[in-house]
Amino acid sequence: MMELLKVDTVEQVMKKMEDYFKDLVLEGQEIHIADALGRILYEDVEAPLELPEFRRSTVDGYAVLAKDTFGASEGLPTFLNNIGKVEMGKSTELIVNSGECVYVPTGGMLPSGTDAMVMIEHAEHLDELTLAVYQSVAPGENVMQVGEDIQKGEILLKRGRKIKAQDIGALAALGIEKITVFERPKVAVLSTGDEIVDPFSKVQLGQIRDINTYALSAMIEEFGGEIVHRLVIQDEYNQLKEKAAEVLKDCHVLVISGGSSVGTKDVTAKVINDLGTPGVFVHGIAIKPGKPTIIGKTNHKAVFGLPGHPVSAIIVCKVFLGYLLDRLQAQEAGEHKTIYAAAAANIHSSPGKETYQMVILEDQNGEYLAKPIHGKSGAITLLTKAHGYIRIDTNKEGIEKGEKVKVVLF
Amino acid sequence: MMELLKVDTVEQVMKKMEDYFKDLVLEGQEIHIADALGRILYEDVEAPLELPEFRRSTVDGYAVLAKDTFGASEGLPTFLNNIGKVEMGKSTELIVNSGECVYVPTGGMLPSGTDAMVMIEHAEHLDELTLAVYQSVAPGENVMQVGEDIQKGEILLKRGRKIKAQDIGALAALGIEKITVFERPKVAVLSTGDEIVDPFSKVQLGQIRDINTYALSAMIEEFGGEIVHRLVIQDEYNQLKEKAAEVLKDCHVLVISGGSSVGTKDVTAKVINDLGTPGVFVHGIAIKPGKPTIIGKTNHKAVFGLPGHPVSAIIVCKVFLGYLLDRLQAQEAGEHKTIYAAAAANIHSSPGKETYQMVILEDQNGEYLAKPIHGKSGAITLLTKAHGYIRIDTNKEGIEKGEKVKVVLF
Structure with a gap:
């Protein structure tokens, strides 16, 4: 029997994953x-x-020696000899002396001897050679230095x-x-359960369409993973063990989402333990929803046993598989989009469990309101309506209306 | 000559795009x-x-007639005859009468005659047939109704x-x-400019590596677009017109990012006007950076002339191409991730222009701080450092430290 009493907290699970999956690395x-x-x-x-690799002008104008322009004004311009122009995309051999200037377009190279650019608006050609400069420039002005x-x-x-x-x-x-x-983490997704059927076939009353292989695969792709196998198999030890052993060869992570029948979780745990060491090391997590989650390791691969319940499976996938796949890919913290909001109502939590409450966000003049939405266990449309969820800490007794919350966006 | 004085505001540009591109539709x-x-x-x-298509139990337990359980408690249980069980994934023909109950697993179908589920924890088998129920249930309790x-x-x-x-x-x-x-909007990206060279070839001093075709293509892919052509061509009327006419056949949107040379914008505008009606309808936008942007329409296709300057081109692409591609794909408002933050410093703006200020975000105990970052015009690494940008309205004279701002995330 699965030891449901020995559940881990979310923190313990993350810590265990860090330890157990140390040698699980991507290339x-x-x-x-x-x-x-x-x-x-x-x-x-x-x-x-x-x-830049060369001193580059940030304006259209004239390359000058800044000190030649000191004191220049509308009333008392400085006069310079325009000795040539630099062409875009070309190197220049020109050497500019005091009293001289050269036309340089935006992005063009400053010639030797110059140290600033006078904008075209602040200068005027009096004749072909003579330029009047009406404003002084400081050394380095309008110039991007090499390596800047x-x-x-x-x-x-x-x-x-x-x-x-x-x-x-x-x-x-x-x-x-x-x-x-x-490399993309390679993931195999198996759904087990005798009642689970191809969603696009003719479904008998009472049967359940396979939701999990589709939803979990898409979510794993969102995390950057590559789905290498996607299968529905019967809820039977030998078949599951055989298939699991086969697909484990091709993947870094195997995800088995159990059927809803009572015995499923035991079968999954037994298969993980029998495939290799150390086997299952998380037997249930103190979360709601998603408690009957198991995590194991077999032959340097990670194996997740997710609840068969689609809403639970999707949340657990988002939180724990997301965490592992991020870790494997050395993701910067905060890559996942979160938003701060004010709770629009009191929100209850489950004592002793970290609770994931689905919410809808409303933008009220620059303040987000997080409105909790509820649905009976199993209502898959709930997740299509939610913009994200709030995590309510194990030790926290719910959230009060108006309290600031962090919303993890879907 | 391009009429730079007749620039449009951002609002006017969006409005013009709405009007001109009404007949540009995706299939x-x-x-x-x-x-x-x-x-x-x-x-x-x-x-x-x-x-669900059938009344589904949300718990493991017993399907009952709720009224049979009314008044049941630990001290005074109700006794029911357990007449069978429902199997997962199977339809049931059982008909339950008052005084009877049937075992149903989570997700299983409720048999005819029952209207509630007693959780397994609240019942006990006294013998094979007799079930003691220790808690009353209301009609509909622990049941997901058909269509719920x-x-x-x-x-x-x-x-x-x-x-x-x-x-x-x-x-x-x-x-x-x-x-x-x-369908994915099909986009062609052309960079023009004699000084623009293949970034991976041997580059002569003074030449500029082609940044824009790579950066713009990637951004357009992020918007859901499909890049059908990506080319660097010389800054010459006939060549540009010929290439533009050719690629327009395959795309919904053509993006021409101009070189930095002075005449480029005129060439691009002339090409757009000569390819078909109505030609260019936006001649510059009152924004910083990105002012020398042109937008036109030719033979029911959209054509953008973006600045050659990579930082400007990327911002204009994000704001205006992003807007058009969203519109073409009937995107929900708010699909683009934005975050509210407090300005970490005073931020200056350009009078008469909508200013886009790059910022870095810092999370300070649930309050985001937006720190403006600056770089000389042309500093491409600025955009790799920024988390997003703030739009400062045309009529607003900068932003004061501590003021609430909306950050558009990259």
């Missing part, structure tokens, strides 16, 4: 930056060169970074074509 | 629910059946819904195998 995989959106960096990316954007060897992006569009831009700016990201 | 595409994560619904999904989760014909998910994992679960629960989502 790096080199990919082109054009394919990198949303992937997670396996190692820090250092700048292989400095940016990033220094060579500086860390651009850290291990665990989820690559955004602008990161891809910065990588291209540095001429970096390929980066090493985490 | 629906039928896909399997297993492929639906993150796709956007083209039409409402109605429940083709009710859930969702009614037949009720709308489960609305047009514009971005499909989440739990939605896929609900669709499976209803036996829905395929749904119609918006």
Whole structure:
């Protein structure tokens, strides 16, 4: 029999996962930056060169020696000799002396001898050669110095970074074509239960459509995982053990979501224990919903036994599988979107259990209100209505209306 | 010459896009629910059946007539005849009369004649036939009624819904195998500029690596778009016109990001005008950064001329292309993640322009602080550091330290 009394708290479960799954590691995989959106960096990316690589003008105007312009004003302009122009995308060999200037477009290279840019609006050509400058500039003004954007060897992006569009831009700016990201964690999802049937077949009255393999697979994909197997199998020891052993070869994590029948959890636990050591190390978690969750390890792979109940299975998947997959991918804390809100009503919790309360968010003039929504156990549409959930701590006796809460967004 | 004085406000631009792009529509595409994560619904999904389809127990226990249990207590139990059990996943033909009960597992079907479930914890078998019930139940207690989760014909998910994992679960629960989502908006991205070179080739001093095609493509993919062409071409009228005409055949939206050279914007505008009517209808936007942005329409396609400057191009893409692609996909408002925060410092704005200020977020005991970060124009690493940005309204003179701000997250 499963020892339901020896349940762990959420904190204990996280700690155990840290310890047991220490040797469960993902490898790096080199990919082109054009394919990198949303992937997670396996190692820090250092700048292989400095940016900009040359002194770059940030305006359209004239490269000058700043001290030539000191004192210049509308009434008393400085006059400079315009000795040439720099073309975009071209290097310049020009050497500028005191009393001279050169036209440089935005993004163009400052010629040797100059140290500032006068904006085109603050200057006027009196003739082809002579430029009147009506405003003084300080050394470095309107100029981006070599390495000012990033220094060579500086860390651009850290291990665990989820690559955004602008990161891809910065990588291209540095001429970096390929980066090493985490391989996607490979996950197999099995649903067990004699009453579980293909949702798209003709269903007999009393039978339950398979929800979990679809919902859990999608959620795991959201976490960056790759689904390598997705199966519904009968609730029978030999069949489950055989299938589990087979799919474990191809994956890092095996998720078994049990049927609702009473004996299922025992079968799953027995299979995990019999497949390899150390077997099951979490026998139930002090949460609501999701208590009958088991977690084990067999031959360096993680195995989760989730409740068959879809709402429970989805919440447990979000919290605990999400945690493990994040850990495996060295995710930065706070990657998951959370929002602070005020509770719109009193919310009850279950004593001795961490409670996950589904909520709808309302934006009231820049203040989010979190409205608890309820549904009978098993109401799958509840999760389609919720914007997220609140975690109510084990030791907390519910939440009072108006209290500040943190909402984990779906 | 481009008429830079006739710039539009952000509001005017959004309004013009609404008007001009009314006839730019995406079609629906039928896909399997297993492929639906993150796709956007083209039409409402109605429940083709009710859930549950039978009266379902939410507990392990005994189906009873509630009135038989009225008055039952620890000291004075009600005695019932246990006439059978219901098996999971099976229909039941049993008919229960007053004084009788039937065992039903969680998720099992209630037999005819019963109207409530007594939890197993509140009952005891005295012998094989006789059950003592120690607590009364109300009619409907621990029972999910037919259609209580969702009614037949009720709308489960609305047009514009971005499909989440739990939605896929609900669709499976209803036996829905395929749904119609918006086809992905097809977008072509062209970078123009003689100084722009392949970022991974040997770059001459003074040349600029192509950042924009990579960064913009990734951002457009984030918006659900599909990149059908990605090219760098020379900053020359005939070449640009020819290429633009060619790629327009395959896409809904063409994005041309201009080089930094002065004449580029004129070339892009002329090409858009010459390709078809009505041509360019936005000649610059009162924003910072991103002012020299043009938007046009040619042969029922949208064409954007973005600044060549990567930071400006990325911000304009996020705000205006994001808006159009959302509109095309009937996105729910608020799909884009925003967070409220307190400004960590005074923030200046540009008079007469809507200013986009990059910020870093810090979580201070449940209160987010938005710290403005600055970089010289052209510093691409600025965007990799920012968590998001604040929009400062045209008519607002900056933001004071401590003021509440809305941060659009990257």
